[in-house]
Amino acid sequence: MNKGMFSGWRDVFSFSLKQATGKKFRNATLGTALVMLVAGLAVSTIMAFSQKREDGKxxxxxxxxxxxxxxxxxxxxxxxxxxxxxxxxxxxxxESGKPVEELAVTLGEQEPNALILEISRTSEGYLLRAVLPYGSEIGQGDAEDLCEAFADVMEQSKLLSSGIPMEKLVLAMSGVQTSQLDAGEEARSLGEEMVSMLAPMMIIFFMYFMTLLYGMSVGNAVSVEKSSKLMEMMLTLTRPYGLIFGKVLAITVTAIGQMLLWISCLVGGFFLGHVIGERVIYPEYNNILLEIFALLQGQAGSTAFTPGAIVLAVFTVCLSFLFYCMLAGLIASFASKAEELGQVMGIYQLVMMGGFFCSYLLPLQEKEWINTILRIVPLTSAYILPGDILVGNITALEGLLFVVILVAFTAVVVVFTGRIYRDQLFYKGKSLRERLHRKAREA
Incomplete structure (x- = not known):
């Protein structure tokens, strides 16, 4: 019976998924999810307690x-x-015209919660000195806090005493900001600028740790089972292309599902802590992180965080992770023996780190042609593309075009991985160098 190139991959995917999500995996995943839930809960409640303490001070x-x-x-x-x-x-x-020493004696007996603040002129500027009366109940730290707070009053008082009219004073104190805008381009708000900078950085770090954690898992899955009896049975159901694709796809889906569960627990714990903080700990509690996110979301308008951008960005994250998993499978396929896996996967780590650092550092050059190249080359587009789509750094049409390019590169990697894997299986684990020497001798 004729089989297609990827025939039987669904069976391999189903089997590998069940194999990967065993009891040990479920326990570790649920345990980490519980930790994430508690961590999110702790962040909100700690902020509530801290705000209650500061406001109550x-x-x-x-x-x-x-x-x-x-x-x-x-x-x-x-x-x-x-x-x-x-x-x-x-x-x-x-204001008092009495000497400081006289006030220090009389106030300690009559007003234990009073303090003397002496303001004097020196050759270097102005000096604030808090004097605690004899027998005062005020602590030294409270007196220092008052001096630090009153320093702001002195700055304003110096300006107002300069004789400059208020209109000119406000003009002189106003800051100067700079921005760069291409002709025909609409100006971005402050919130959009912050989102366009921070969100891609966070996604790049997220993708880096994902590919770092699960790259070796893919390598082990590809290399270890080459000589097992299970492999011989699987090859009766599918071809090497479908075998490697189904196996790597199962690991990819497992990893993405695991990370989504952890992120959901972290976010859920954060919102649960917000409710507890607002209703139980401190009724006047204001969640600073939620306020910042609401501000950024409101200012971003239609260029960022739209439903379409979110869906496409999530899809691109999954596609990018699949690309790097397939790349790990491709590199691991060159290991003819399990003992060679560590050396071979070192190449994968170098490639992965190169893509990460290029995606993280090169956009700081703020040159559009560099960003365009980064969005085309798959090693960097897998890191940078999801964030650019999410925050609106590129249009929807450009995002779709770059995603199609990444899909094409991923398909090429899948085919090459299957071919290398097939050669390793049917050449009985001979190394690539040995096969090349053999072909050279035969020629």
């Missing part, structure tokens, strides 16, 4: 007596309440 200082020897025309005390009213809710200021 109230200074015991109630009265501050100012001994002002700075010579400033304006002392902008209203700015202190605007910036530090939550930390120092009970503080009131009162």
């Amino acid at each position: 109230r200074s015991p200082i109630q009265q501050v007596y100012l001994v002002d020897e700075s010579g400033l025309e304006v002392l902008h005390l209203a700015g202190f309440e605007e910036r530090h009213g939550k930390t120092f809710p009970d503080v009131t200021f009162e």
Whole structure:
């Protein structure tokens, strides 16, 4: 009976999937998922406790007596309440013309929660000195916190005392920003710029660790079973092409399912912790990470995080991982013996690391022709393409085109992997060098 090139791959895929997802695998996966759930829960609850502690931190200082020897025309005390009213809710200021030593004696007996703040002019600028009255109940750390907070007031007071009109003062203090824009290109918001930089970096790191963790698993699966009786039985059901494709695809699907479960548990634990933090720990809790994500998502508009971009990016992640798994299978196929696997897989690790560093470092050059090459070459496009699609660095049409190119390269790798694997099986494990020498002698 004639068989197609990939005939029987479904049977191999089903068998390899059951073999890979045994009891040990399930226990390890569920255990890690539980750890991820607890980690996500811990992140939100720790932020809630931290925010509750910071918001509940109230200074015991109630009265501050100012001994002002700075010579400033304006002392902008209203700015202190605007910036530090939550930390120092009970503080009131009162200017005093009495000497510091006299105040230190009288206040300690009458006002134990009062503090003396001396402002003086020096050759290097201005000096703030907090003086604790005798018998004061205020700690040294609270006094230092007040001095640090009051330093902002001094900066504003110096500017207001300079005599410059407020309109010119605001103009002089305004910052200068730069941006680059090609003709006909629409300007991006701050949120889009942040997303376009951070999201691809995170996806590149995610893909790197995925390919690093599972590359050796693919190599072992390809190399170890070459001389087993199980291999002889499988070859009666399928051809080497279908055999290697089904086996590597099963490992790929297993790895992707495992990672999706872990990420889902991490995200689920994070949102569960958010609910607990908001309803149980601190009712006024604000999840900073969710607020940042909402801001970025709202500013990104239609160029990033659209449903179509998310679907295509997820598909590209799976395709990219399949490409590197097939590449690991291709390189592992050159190992004629299981003992040679470690040396052969060293080549895979070098190739994988080269693609990672090129994808991570070369886009920093900010040259479009470099990015285009990175999106075409499969070793780098597998890393960089999902992030570019997700954040809208490329259009949907460009994304589809680059994905088609990656599909074509993946198919080529699959065919070459099957051919090398077939030759290794039917040449009874002879190395590639031996076969080449034999062909040269026959010629």
